[in-house]
Structures are given as structure tokens and as C-alpha cells.
Amino acid sequence: MASLFGSCEKNPQRSTRNVKGIVFMVADGMSHGVLTMAENFSRIVHGKGTRWWELINDPKSTRGLMETSSANSYVTDSAAASSAWGGGMKINNNSVNVRPDGTESIPIHRHLKKLGHRTGLVTTTTITHATPAGFAAVTHNRQDEHLIAPQYLGVVDILLGGGMKFFDPKQRPDSRDWLSPYQKSGYDILLDRDSLLNSKSQQVLGLFNDSHLPYEVDRINSAGLQSKTPTLAEMSEFALRHFLKADEKFLLQIEGGKIDHAAHLNDAAGLMWEQLAFDSALEKVLEMTANRDDILVVVTSDHGNANPGINGTGKNYTKTNEAFKSLTHMTASYESIINQWKKAPDNEQNLASLIEEKLGFKMSAEESTALHSSITTGKAIEWSDQLDNPNGLLGQFAGNHTGVGWTGVSHTSDPTMISAIGPQAQRFSGIVPNQRVHQDFIELLT
Ligand SMILES: [Zn+2]
Incomplete structure (x- = not known):
């Protein structure tokens, strides 16, 4: 080489x-x-x-x-x-x-x-x-x-x-x-x-x-x-x-x-x-x-x-800066959120609420179900093997709000x-x- x-x-x-x-x-x-x-x-x-x-x-x-x-x-x-x-x-x-x-x-x-x-x-x-x-x-x-x-x-x-x-x-x-x-x-x-x-x-x-x-x-x-x-x-x-x-x-x-x-x-x-x-x-x-x-x-x-990188969002990418700025409102690491959730009763609503509180965005009902299922059962729900895990899914769901995309984990x-x-x-x-x-x-x- x-x-x-x-x-x-x-x-x-x-x-x-x-x-x-x-x-x-x-x-x-x-x-x-x-x-x-x-x-x-x-x-x-x-x-x-x-x-x-x-x-x-x-x-x-x-x-x-x-x-x-x-x-x-x-x-x-x-x-x-x-x-x-x-x-x-x-x-x-x-x-x-x-x-x-x-x-x-x-x-x-x-x-x-x-x-x-x-x-x-x-x-x-x-x-x-x-x-x-x-x-x-x-x-x-x-x-x-x-x-x-x-x-x-x-x-x-x-x-x-x-x-x-x-x-x-x-x-x-x-x-x-x-x-x-x-x-x-x-x-x-x-x-x-x-x-x-x-x-x-x-x-x-x-x-x-x-x-x-x-x-x-x-x-x-x-x-x-x-x-x-x-x-x-x-x-x-x-x-x-x-x-x-x-x-x-x-x-x-x-x-x-x-x-x-x-x-x-x-x-x-x-x-x-x-x-x-x-x-x-x-x-x-x-x-x-x-x-x-x-x-x-x-x-x-x-x-x-x-x-990772910033993907342009909105018509003519005019929503890009605002979307990226939403990262500054996130107050906990994914690791600490998942650890905190594991200590609470295991249900989908608790997970969605915690993510909304710490990361500042609301998951859709489908996203919430997919993430919960991925964490608790490891079920395949994603086309990419790299992203078919809780981290890959949560990264994509957050990316719908921040514009940050990833090629894998x-x-x-x-x-x-x-x-x-x-x-x-x-x-x-x-x-x-x-x-x-x-x-x-x-x-x-x-
Ligand atoms: Zn490494």
C-alpha cells in the first residue's frame, strides 16, 4: 500500500x-x-x-x-x-x-x-x-x-x-x-x-x-x-x-x-x-x-x-441552517437517553417522550414503533444493513429534523x-x- x-x-x-x-x-x-x-x-x-x-x-x-x-x-x-x-x-x-x-x-x-x-x-x-x-x-x-x-x-x-x-x-x-x-x-x-x-x-x-x-x-x-x-x-x-x-x-x-x-x-x-x-x-x-x-x-x-454531512433541506435549501441549528437544542447523548429509558418501564411512549424532551423533536408514530422494535427485538425494518439498528434508525429520524445524514455506523x-x-x-x-x-x-x- x-x-x-x-x-x-x-x-x-x-x-x-x-x-x-x-x-x-x-x-x-x-x-x-x-x-x-x-x-x-x-x-x-x-x-x-x-x-x-x-x-x-x-x-x-x-x-x-x-x-x-x-x-x-x-x-x-x-x-x-x-x-x-x-x-x-x-x-x-x-x-x-x-x-x-x-x-x-x-x-x-x-x-x-x-x-x-x-x-x-x-x-x-x-x-x-x-x-x-x-x-x-x-x-x-x-x-x-x-x-x-x-x-x-x-x-x-x-x-x-x-x-x-x-x-x-x-x-x-x-x-x-x-x-x-x-x-x-x-x-x-x-x-x-x-x-x-x-x-x-x-x-x-x-x-x-x-x-x-x-x-x-x-x-x-x-x-x-x-x-x-x-x-x-x-x-x-x-x-x-x-x-x-x-x-x-x-x-x-x-x-x-x-x-x-x-x-x-x-x-x-x-x-x-x-x-x-x-x-x-x-x-x-x-x-x-x-x-x-x-x-x-x-x-x-x-x-x-x-x-456525516449536512444535506440541504427545504426549497432551494433555505431551511438548511434552521434545521442544523436545532442540534444546539439537544441536551443529552443517545447513549444516556437509551440508558435512562432502560431504567423506566419498557414502553414505546416513554421512549418517544424522552426523545422529545432531550432531543427536541417528535417522532412520527411509525418512527416510534420502528425504533422501539429495533431496540427490543432487533427486527429488520431498514433496507441498509449498516443502518438497520437503533443507532442508525435514530440517526435518520433526527436527520429528518436536522438535515444531518450518515452513510452507516x-x-x-x-x-x-x-x-x-x-x-x-x-x-x-x-x-x-x-x-x-x-x-x-x-x-x-x-
Ligand atoms: Zn470506532
């Missing part, structure tokens, strides 16, 4: 001087349409556009397309994609740094740690999820997050995200305690937003939920979640502040991991708020590095997902956006095969 998209040969003209650190930001599962939708959404809710949009237009930045296929599919999963960046080779989906022949790649954070550099992983998913894992862990099956949890010890200095259940002896399948070993090695264990904001530690394991962090749309609508959960921007600021102060070189990966989750659910409002949370983190990182000439910032995504093969700014940013322009990022990072930091 690499020969189709470009050579990986080393270019002797590329100077690696002056790179003290790299911030690698991943909007997981971000299709191109998300960028446009987020630009419109941000102008409505924040009265200004997104930082990524501005970065693309900055003459000092470079831009290109990230080629994302895995060894065994045009469509990658996050494990193979992050392993390409972290381990330098295209591998099969579902593996983390294990090649198709069974041999293992050395993840980049392990390599850099041996050289005395500093390393970090920040995410809104479990810290042991595929994208962070690709930089620091090796496992045949990405689902074995309890096997990934111990692998960060002594390899990654700053770990911030969710995933307490993979460290906590009361929740692990083998009942082993992995919190104490981290603590004994000098890691500060942080469990909520306040402890993060007050921590001065150089080594941190921040686990702010048992599983993934909550959706941003749920966090901003819940005082309880806001006091417990730091934002992606706050976690990013914490990690980067430590690395900028330290003498050593560093590589920090920051992931907006639930952009991907919202896209799988065809949850357009959820997706928009996740993308804006990621954009706030990008804004913070660019602000903190603006006066530095030794920090490279690279922003990209590992793959597209469900390819899974990852896609499209190349993703890549933008870079700082020393050596030009390496990340044109078409960039995902495994080449690894080689560039190694050259720049060693």
Missing part, C-alpha cells in the same frame, strides 16, 4: 534540530464533514469558528491527507491505525503492535523512554483503549485492556483519561491490584477534576471514570459530571505544562476519543460537542506553544467514521485531514501514509 501513496525513504535534507517536543493530537474517527459541521456549530454556540479551521488557513501551517488503511483492510480500526503511528508498520485490525507474522513492534513511547525522554497519553476514552495503547503497549487483542493497564508503568509519565476498572482489583477479571504498583513507583493517582487541577506531580495516573469519560453533551448538562470530570483541554494543559517545563524531549499524544463513539451512534449533537471539546484542547495547545520555536504540533484523525476508508505547525511541520504535508509518521517522530526526537 505504501508504494501507492509515497516513499518512506529517508530524506537527508530533513534537519531534526530544534525539536524539543511533539504534541500529536488525534480526533478519533473524524470524517471530513465533521470539520465543516463543527465550524457551523461553533459559530452558533460560541459565536466564533473553530481553531482547527483557523489553523488550516494559517500560512505557517502545513496540511495534507493521512492515508489510513491497515494491513488487511481498506478500513482500519483504531488499534491498527495507532500501531502504524506508534510501531511504524501497517498491521491487521484488532492487534496492538503485533505484526501479521506474529512478531512485535516496539511502541514509540517505550523506545523514547529508554532514551530518557518524557512521554504522555491523554484521552477521553479509557486510557487503555486502542489509540493510546498503540504508542505504549503490545497485545494481540485490543479488547484485553486489563493486559494493557500494567504496560504503561515506567513507560508513560503522564496518563490521563478513564478506565479505572482495568487497574482496580475489585473490577479486574484476575483481581490483581495495579494501582499500588503505579503508586509505589511514584505515580500520583488522581480521581477527579480538583485533584488534577491541584497536582504538581511529574508522574500521574489520572483515572476519572470506571470506563470512558462521559460524553461532552452530558457533561455540560450535569453539574455533578462537571465537578468530577476534567475537560480534554484541562487534561491537555496539565500534561503539556509539565513537559514544557522539563529539560527532556517529549512526545505527548492527545486523543478526542469519543468523536468516534458519537459517530458510531449517529449522534450528531453528541459528535459536535465532542469535536468542540477537542478543538478547545487544540486551542489551548496552540496558545501554550505560540511563543516556542521548538515544539511541533500535529493534528489529525486515525480514520473516518460514518461520514462504521469506520470508513477516506484519508483524514492532517495539519501541522512548528519545526519540521512540512514533513506532514501532501499524502502521508500513516506508518510514516512513526519514522518522522523517531527522526525528530532521537
Whole structure:
């Protein structure tokens, strides 16, 4: 595949001087349409556009397309994609740094740690999820997050995200305690937003939920979640502040991991708020590095997902903007709506009422019956296999009001956006095969 998209040969003209650190930001599962939708959404809710949009237009930045296929599919999963960046080779989906022949790649954070550099992983998913894992862990099956949890010890200095259940002896399948070993090695264990904001530690394991962090749309609508959960921007600021102060070189990966989750659910409002949370983190990182000439910032995504976009609605598309604006009235993620409904008596009316209350539109009687049937019986009622599930149906029903359409509920093969700014940013322009990022990072930091 690499020969189709470009050579990986080393270019002797590329100077690696002056790179003290790299911030690698991943909007997981971000299709191109998300960028446009987020630009419109941000102008409505924040009265200004997104930082990524501005970065693309900055003459000092470079831009290109990230080629994302895995060894065994045009469509990658996050494990193979992050392993390409972290381990330098295209591998099969579902593996983390294990090649198709069974041999293992050395993840980049392990390599850099041996050289005395500093390393970090920040995410809104479990810290042991595929994208962070690709930089620091090796496992045949990405689902074995309890096997990934111990692998960060002594390899990654700053770990911030969710995933307490993979460290906590009361929740692990083998009942082993992995919190104490981290603590004994000098890691500060942080469990909520306040402890993060007050921590001065150089080594941190921040686990702010048992599983993934909550959706941003749920966090901003819940005082309880806001006091417990730091934002992606706050976690990013914490990690980067430590690395900028330290003498050593560093590589920090920051992931907006639930952009991907919202896209799988065809949850357009959820997706928009996740993308804006990621954009706030990008804004913070660019602000903190603006006066530095030794920090490279690279922003990209590992793959597209469900390819959402705004379809024009109304005669001459004049209802388009108004329809899209209705997304801003949605106050809960699909996940939290379905979870809330499951706790109430199982009936169709409760489901329809909850959707009207949280999403602001009334389903037709047919839509309501179809959605209820899909959730409770899994009955086929839709021509597309991709959309024949509760998420695909609810995405389409909401789309009748918002104008947002989806191609399915899974990852896609499209190349993703890549933008870079700082020393050596030009390496990340044109078409960039995902495994080449690894080689560039190694050259720049060693
Ligand atoms: Zn995904």
C-alpha cells in the first residue's frame, strides 16, 4: 500500500534540530464533514469558528491527507491505525503492535523512554483503549485492556483519561491490584477534576471514570459530571505544562476519543460537542506553544467514521441552517437517553417522550414503533444493513429534523485531514501514509 501513496525513504535534507517536543493530537474517527459541521456549530454556540479551521488557513501551517488503511483492510480500526503511528508498520485490525507474522513492534513511547525522554497519553476514552495503547503497549487483542493497564508503568509519565476498572482489583477479571504498583513507583493517582487541577506531580495516573469519560453533551448538562470530570483541554494543559517545563524531549499524544463513539451512534449533537471539546484542547495547545520555536504540533484523525454531512433541506435549501441549528437544542447523548429509558418501564411512549424532551423533536408514530422494535427485538425494518439498528434508525429520524445524514455506523476508508505547525511541520504535508509518521517522530526526537 505504501508504494501507492509515497516513499518512506529517508530524506537527508530533513534537519531534526530544534525539536524539543511533539504534541500529536488525534480526533478519533473524524470524517471530513465533521470539520465543516463543527465550524457551523461553533459559530452558533460560541459565536466564533473553530481553531482547527483557523489553523488550516494559517500560512505557517502545513496540511495534507493521512492515508489510513491497515494491513488487511481498506478500513482500519483504531488499534491498527495507532500501531502504524506508534510501531511504524501497517498491521491487521484488532492487534496492538503485533505484526501479521506474529512478531512485535516496539511502541514509540517505550523506545523514547529508554532514551530518557518524557512521554504522555491523554484521552477521553479509557486510557487503555486502542489509540493510546498503540504508542505504549503490545497485545494481540485490543479488547484485553486489563493486559494493557500494567504496560504503561515506567513507560508513560503522564496518563490521563478513564478506565479505572482495568487497574482496580475489585473490577479486574484476575483481581490483581495495579494501582499500588503505579503508586509505589511514584505515580500520583488522581480521581477527579480538583485533584488534577491541584497536582504538581511529574508522574500521574489520572483515572476519572470506571470506563470512558462521559460524553461532552452530558457533561455540560450535569453539574455533578462537571465537578468530577476534567475537560480534554484541562487534561491537555496539565500534561503539556509539565513537559514544557522539563529539560527532556517529549512526545505527548492527545486523543478526542469519543468523536468516534458519537459517530458510531449517529449522534450528531453528541459528535459536535465532542469535536468542540477537542478543538478547545487544540486551542489551548496552540496558545501554550505560540511563543516556542521548538515544539511541533500535529493534528489529525486515525480514520473516518460514518461520514456525516449536512444535506440541504427545504426549497432551494433555505431551511438548511434552521434545521442544523436545532442540534444546539439537544441536551443529552443517545447513549444516556437509551440508558435512562432502560431504567423506566419498557414502553414505546416513554421512549418517544424522552426523545422529545432531550432531543427536541417528535417522532412520527411509525418512527416510534420502528425504533422501539429495533431496540427490543432487533427486527429488520431498514433496507441498509449498516443502518438497520437503533443507532442508525435514530440517526435518520433526527436527520429528518436536522438535515444531518450518515452513510452507516462504521469506520470508513477516506484519508483524514492532517495539519501541522512548528519545526519540521512540512514533513506532514501532501499524502502521508500513516506508518510514516512513526519514522518522522523517531527522526525528530532521537
Ligand atoms: Zn470506532
